Amino acid sequence: ASVIIYMGHGNGWPSPYTYDPEYTTKDGFGLNATYGNGDYNNKYYGEPYVSTLDLAPGAIILLHHLCYAAGNSEPGDAEPSVSVARKRADNYAAGFLKAGAAAVIADGHSGADPYLRALFTTHQSIEDMWRTMPNKNGNVVSFASTRTPGATVYQDPKTPTSGFYRALTIGSLGVTTDEVVAGGYGDTSLDPSGLVVPGNASVAASGAALYGAPDATASVNATLPVGTRLRAVSQPGGTSAEGTPFVEIRGIDDPSISGYVLATDLVARDSTAPAVRGLDAGGPISPNGDGQGDAATISGRFTETVAWTLQVKGSGGGVKFEATGSGPMFETTWNGKSGGNPVADGSYQVELTGVDSWANPAARATRTLVVDTVAPTLTSLTPGTEETRWFSPNGDGVRDTIDVTATSTESGTLIARVLDAGGSLVKKWSTSTGTSATTVTWDGRNTDGASVTDGVYRIRVVPQDVAGNTGANVERSATVIRALKSVVASKSIFYPHDGDRLAKSSTLSFSLVRPMTVTWTLRNAAGATVLTRLDAVALPTGTSTWSFTGRDSAGALLPRGRYTSVVSATDGTLTATQTTTIDMNAFWIKTSDSTPARGQSITLNVTSAEKLAARPKVFIYQPGLSRWKVRMVKTGTNTYKVTFKLKSGGSKGQVTFKVKGRDIDDGKQSTLAVYAIH
Incomplete structure (x- = not known):
């Protein structure tokens, strides 16, 4: 099998269950033990079982909706730590890689449809295929496998530390979709066990008679030396006196050789045409000399050593570039020029042929390579320039990040940079984008992961298309204010109106991480201020509380309804405001x-x-x-x-x-x- 899809129960390690060093019931398939007794009537076949699967060369394993396989937990269980999630993904892939799989994909939420479509309709690496799935999160990390030497494990959690539902383990470096699909070819250079007609052969011993007709009484036109390479064309039906069949042959290296040879005088040779395992056209490219995507690195793999020819052709069929060589794989570079001049923007045909040493039918593959020198532009970046937004990345769960939403005219990448007031680079990262709106998020940290100081920053977004063309940047201002945090209420609902001992009050509070001047008010559902607790009062670092009993400044109960605790803190330059709601009702x-x-x-x-x-x-x-x-x-x-x-x-x-x-x-x-x- 080249593709195995499993959608069922998963039992991995580490887990809450008993450890088994053999992983007998872990990291494999959880199948129904008996028919008709429900979906949770399971028997687990772990690593020792899946490691014996009969897989084709380059096979891929697709695991969908499993517990543990991507690093995730069982539904309702706590999120794993990063280290536990990594161990789970690494362990789950190990048995399949032992069986010879080239790659193992685990996706806890998505089905197999997008993966199968990409496998059979695109020409790319398995890594690129996985990275560009519709449910990608953009938080890809990779690490060397502990269980499988030489393998690499990739994870793409929802956040850098949680939501481990996407994983990829690659055992064969550089494996492509083409290799998975062509996995059944194996090594096409091997000699068959018996003579193949039509096919190839060589003379077994010197002196083999070359007859003019498939008849032992026919004249012998020549004798052939040992090793003469021949093409077995047909078996016409004649035999020698001993019953040995004749084979019609043609010379491979010497076209003048033509006639009939006894089958016993021949040794079967490679008669299988080579195949292209993978062809990566390396584009799109932008040969404009800016150092971004100026050339295409074109690479390919065959099922055996061949003499290969690569041509890049224009729409009229004219050859713009040609390279030749021999071997089972190759890599070459085209600089996007023909006759020393850059070619025009557009689509070009990349054609690859490969002929093996026995002149079997050629391996062929074609791809499209796009030349694009036009830079993308940002059609929008929201919010607009009229609004300077602030956020408070202090870990209290309120406004801990800030977003800008960008729309580019082309698919590619959004390169985001954060600059401080002096113009120095604070952080740089990139996010994949299509032509629809894409959100870029900053968490208030610098390149080293440390929190930045309070102040005004610029978020600069630059569009870059897949050819490497970079458009003009657009900026938005963002203010970081960590000083105010944890504006909360001890009870989100309380009911003082019945006058009993129960739920008489709610404690409102907030914290300052540095001295600030604070105004603290209570507003009703209409937005009107009904109480002022603090009015521009300078406060030190620490927590302030207010035991709110539902009464106004005169001691009378406020009407039943929803109220909002509003805290504004300023240092004279920066101001932060946070709120929390409380209900005074039964x-x-x-x-x-x-x-x-x-x-x-x-x-x-x-x-x-x-x-x-x-x-x-x-x-x-x-x-x-x-x-x-x-x-x-x-x-x-x-x-x-x-x-x-x-x-x-x-x-x-x-x-x-x-x-x-x-x-x-x-x-x-x-x-x-x-x-x-x-």
Whole structure:
């Protein structure tokens, strides 16, 4: 087999299960043990089993939706560390590489479709194929395999430290899609065990008679020396007196040799045509002398040693470049010129032929090479120049990164640079792009991975197409302010209005990592300021707290509803503002559809401010219908859920959901939520 696809259960190592140094049940296939007993009736066939698979040369293994294979965990389990994820991917590939696989791809989320399409319709390295899949993350790292000497493991997690669902292990350096597809050819230079007609042969011993006809009584026109290379053309049917068949032959090196030879006077020789295992045209190129993509490095591999000829032809068939040589592989460079002058932009045909030493039919392959000297441009970079955005990469999970979104006129790469106020380079990286909008993200770190100081920076984005042409850069400003962090509330919902001992307050807080002047306010749902805790107060480094009881400055309870804690911190030059919301209500209600239809199923998720004595009920008031109710299901300490179908009758208007319950002190409480219904 050249391609093996497995979509099933995976059991790898390291894992929570017992270690087995032989990996008997790990890093292989998890198959149903018996028929008809469910998908989780499994028996695991580990590394010792998969290492005995009968694979064609250059075979590839595609593992989809497995646990462990790409470095990932089982659903619901904790994310692995980087080191554990690397061990898992390395271990899972080991058995398949022992069996002779050239590469192992593990993709926990994508199916096999895009990989199969690329295998059979493109001509590229397996590494490039994997790197350019639609679900690429752009966080590729590689490391030498510990389990398989000489192999290289690649991973592309969702972030540099989490989401390990894409992995590639290459055992055969430089393996290409063509080699996988042509894997069944093997070595085409071998001599067959018996005479092949039509095919090639050589004279077994000096003095072999060359007859004028396939008849032992025919005249002998010549005798052939040992080793004479012949082409066996046909078997006409005549035999010698002893019954040995005649073979019609033609000379390979001496075309004048023609006639019939007894089969016993011949030795079977290589009769299999060579094949092109891979041809990489090396483009697109941009031969404009700027040092970027000025030449194409064209390489190829054959199934045996051949005399090869490579030609690059224009649209009219004229040869723009030619190279020749011999061997099982080659690499040559074309500088994009013909007769000393650069060729015009456009598509060129790369034609490769290879003839083996026995003059079997030639191996042939063609590719397209694009010459492109036009630089791409950025048609947009958002946000615009009128907005200088700030972010706070201090690890609190709020505004830890900043994005700009770029759109280029050509596919290729977006080269991003961050410059400080003095114009010095802080960081440089690149992101693959098509012609649709692509997001470029900066995490506030420099090239060495260290956090930059607070200040104003410029994010410069340059488009570069696949030929290496570089367009004009576009810049946006970004302000780094780490000083303010962790603007939070101890409780996202509390309910002081019933006056009991439960959920009476929520502690609001924030932290400063350096001294700043702070304004701290509370705003209602309309955005109006209802309380001012701090008004331009200079504070030192540290944490500030506010035990908010739901009362205004006069001591009166504020109305039930949603409020926002707003903290602004400034050093006179840089200003950061962060917020967090709190609900003062008995229940927080979220619906799966804010504009439901009559007769539609709907889900309500509810959070209670206080611990309840029993599951709450939802009373439904539909226009034109009598009130009805459903009871909720508990999903957590203070969370509840219910799915129900709205009545199909009544009329459009407003539907009201009233969540009602009793707390553990027997206090009754309720909250209303109103939505348009159609």
